[in-house]
Amino acid sequence: MVKAGSTEESNLAVKSDMMEKIVSLCKRRGFIFQSSEIYGGINSIYDYGPLGVELKNNVKREWWKEMVQQRHNIVGLDSGILMHPKIWEASGHLAGFSDPLVDCKKCKKRFRADHLLEAKGLKPDFRQTPFSKYKVKCPECGGELTDIRDFNLMFKTFMGALEDSASQIYLRPETAQGIYVNFENVYNASRQKIPFGIAQVGKAFRNEITPGNFTFRTREFEQMEMQFFVREAEAKKWFDYWKTERYNWYLSFGVNRGKLKLREHAKNELAHYAKAALDIEYDFPFADKELEGIHNRGDFDLSRHQEFSGKELKAADEAGQKFTPHIIETSSGADRATLMFLVDAYTEVETRSGDKDAKHEIEVVLKLDKRLAPIKVAILPLSKKLDNGAVKVYDDLKSSYQCQYDVTGAIGRRYRRQDEIGTPYCVTYDFESETDKQVTVRDRDSMNQDRVAIAELKDYFREKFC
Amino acid sequence: MVKAGSTEESNLAVKSDMMEKIVSLCKRRGFIFQSSEIYGGINSIYDYGPLGVELKNNVKREWWKEMVQQRHNIVGLDSGILMHPKIWEASGHLAGFSDPLVDCKKCKKRFRADHLLEAKGLKPDFRQTPFSKYKVKCPECGGELTDIRDFNLMFKTFMGALEDSASQIYLRPETAQGIYVNFENVYNASRQKIPFGIAQVGKAFRNEITPGNFTFRTREFEQMEMQFFVREAEAKKWFDYWKTERYNWYLSFGVNRGKLKLREHAKNELAHYAKAALDIEYDFPFADKELEGIHNRGDFDLSRHQEFSGKELKAADEAGQKFTPHIIETSSGADRATLMFLVDAYTEVETRSGDKDAKHEIEVVLKLDKRLAPIKVAILPLSKKLDNGAVKVYDDLKSSYQCQYDVTGAIGRRYRRQDEIGTPYCVTYDFESETDKQVTVRDRDSMNQDRVAIAELKDYFREKFC
Secondary structure, eight states, X not given: OXXXXXXXXXXXXXXXXXXXXXXXXXXXXXXXXXXXXXXXXXXXXXXXXXXHHHXXXXXXXXXXXXXXXXXXXXXXXXXXXXXXXXXXXXXXXXXXXXXXXXXXXXXXXXXXXXXXXXXXXXXXXXXXXXXXXXXXXXXXTOOOBOOOEEEXXXXXXXXXXXXXXXXXXXXXSOSHHHHHHTXXXXXXXXXXXXXXXXXXXXXXXXXOSSOBTTTTBOSEEEEEXXXXXXXXXXXXXXXXXXXXHHHHHHHTTTOOGGGEEEEEOOGGGOOTTOSEEEEEEEEETTEEEEEEEEEEEXXXXXXXXXXXXXXXXXXXXXXXXXXXXXXXXXXXXXXXXXXXHHHHHEEEEESOSOOTTOSSSEEEEEOOOTTTOSOSEEXXXXXXXXXXXXXXXXXXXXXXXXXXXXXXXXHHHHXXXXXXXXXXXXXXXXXXXXXXXXXXXXXXXXXXXXXXXGGGHHHHHHHHTO | OOOOOSSHHHHHHHHHHHHHHHHHHHHHHTSEEETTGGXXXXXXXXXXXXXXXXXXXXXXXXXXIIIIITOTTXXXXXXXXXXXXXXXXXXXXXXXXXXXXXXXXXXOOEEEHHHHHHTTTOOOOTTTSOGGGGOOOOTTTOOOBOOOEEEEOSOEEEOSSOOSGGGEEEBOSOSHHHHHXXXXXXXXXXXXXXXXEEEEEEEEEOOOSSOBTTTTBOSEEEEEEEEEEEXXXXXXXXXXXXXXXXXXXHHTTTOOGGGEEEEEOOGGGOOTTOSEEEEEEEEETTEEEEEEEEEEEETHHHHHHHHHHOOOOOEEOTTSOEEOOEEEEEEEEHHHHHHHHHHHHEEEEESOSOOTTOSSSEEEEEOOOTTTOSOSEEEEXXXXXXXXXXXXXXXXHTTTSOEEEOOSSOHHHHHHHHHHHTOSEEEEEOTTHHHHOEEEEEXXXXXXXXXXXXXXXXXXXXXXXX
């Protein structure tokens, strides 16, 4: 294992080096590419390549399995990205989901006012003190700055053939509102009783002024959100329950416990709708950053949508008494989780694959949980002459698992390629396989090799992946 | 079975009746809701409810399994919805992806010029004859109409903090371009050789002037597209190959063969990029409509992106000679496929479930293929007193299948509920189950009942779902 230096400085160097390595691996092996790269890229949008889409799909599928399939009291939903604009009035996004921007009157550059002040060590409160009082100049040219203009982070667009404010709509900045406005329909159709939850995976868009850190903060991203509807008296209990459940979910994939943190928000940090909030953070190479938020939203959301739509959004208790449920939300990022699993799995080891052509003595092993690994099994015939038999093994496994067939290069090199993308098992088909009808299965982590009868291979893997 | 009348007219009535029944079932049981319904809805956007999201996810997953997982020569991709605007110049969408609109000078209403003429039985060609020559008046007020204005169907939005044309971007109107611009990155990272394909599932957006037919044509929709890169000389062969493969895919789910049609485009129907095109159509209640298009796009796409980006998008043959691959595209709609599977599965039968409370003598059975059914197994304890044992059965199956636990109402009624949503198997846990440790498994289609040992239930279903 490569060890970080003992001083904080060398730690930082190792960490920034780490992100570079991961970004480079992602491009080289086809996990993540910069979007529109041949056109010079588009700021802070990323495309998932052949391995990335498998990894991210696995993350989303495991979340769905955990949150929907295995729970009798949670159902799924998939609402539109484009919704009625009134929804964003009710939610508070139209009025409040904005960044404070200032322009330089001289060079016309634009800045976030809060960032300018934070760079000077100030913690601004624009509600208390107008920006002009801080007497800040343009950091680029020293010119005078305008007063603050609130810049809404929602992407707007126009629906229908007329481009006026009547048809102005927004790309959703979160999936949660799609759940709230469907509450009554889902409640009636699913025959659930309080407490129950509605879960959704889907894209959201925020016109961030300062996106960054690879796929951590992007303008187009995917959320995995669950809204759990409860009685007010039980809100605290369910908040605590979901905190533990969600924290343990990450641990269940073998994520380094020392890097996974719970951070309770102080009262003055809470959003306008929140009664309590907690972040599950991961110690990313660039900082401790939020993976997921658990929020006690009270009855804010359903009350507001009742008020703005004039429709009743209530549940009934056993006596038939109607009430507005309170909401505990678990809101996580699919891109953030995917990046975290990549970072956490990234391991450098001394040469072990037997790759004689390796240029470095260090090899990369991506120790992804089996359920997340993009390729589950690689089939490696020792020679092209063995294609016939080896292809049969591949064909037999491909209906159950995402497999890869690789016949190119020395076997050590092929092991190294699979280690680098996190493939848990390599099946080697050798000359003996032709006669003894057995193959060698190599385990990525233990490097143990099992000799397994081809006829029993499906059962062998069913046990490994169950 | 309810039979359609013998005249064409009564056929049409039955068909329109059929769509009403499906829309109503979708809302009542939680397959599909109108988006933003509590705010009066938003034209032509739909939300998938608890059962709909499972069904649509199953459709997408089966497509991915068929097109990516089980094919060594196709890899996946997940590119952004927001891309560099130059891409839409290169693709021709900025110039040509538009509808011809006219406004009434008097009442200010807006119409599609081609629709106005088609309503008069004319097949207009505006390149040959200007609109004014047709002497059409406003169909609403008889007023004079303006000349044609081309209305681009792409939704536009603005990225970054400045709202000017420099930052104007578009929501992608198709996923295909995301594949073309990533060709070189995927080709290099995946170590594939020509011929090979790149597959993608994702949302696309078109500001349709006349959407309609429930989820068939919507402004926000999801595509399942695969682009297969081939040598020019082999394009015809692969076009024919994919035509057969894709047609058979729908048949593999038991879709009514008589309703699934292949329609080759005439030369004058072809899009500017297409050398040959073919639709797979389904006989929907509203008309024969396209489910999927198979297109021979020639080298148009990669050539244009090479020209506009200045980057080489080529493959090499075995001699190292570089060439621009030709493309065979299979482009299908996830929402259309989902709607088609619902329509095709919808069956009315005479009372059979034994539901004594049924108001009608007709019951609905959704004969969905097992792989597509939203709920795979329902667990139905005969009495609430049996909860303990029945919940154990549910808990044992839920890690493998999306299950539903239903304890409410007479057993006949519960069968009917499951038939209506297409659940292939109902497991009844009765008083005998407590002692003989067996349950009764009812098959949706044959209505056969098997008595199965609880200990063997997992194996029993593994065989059923394999």
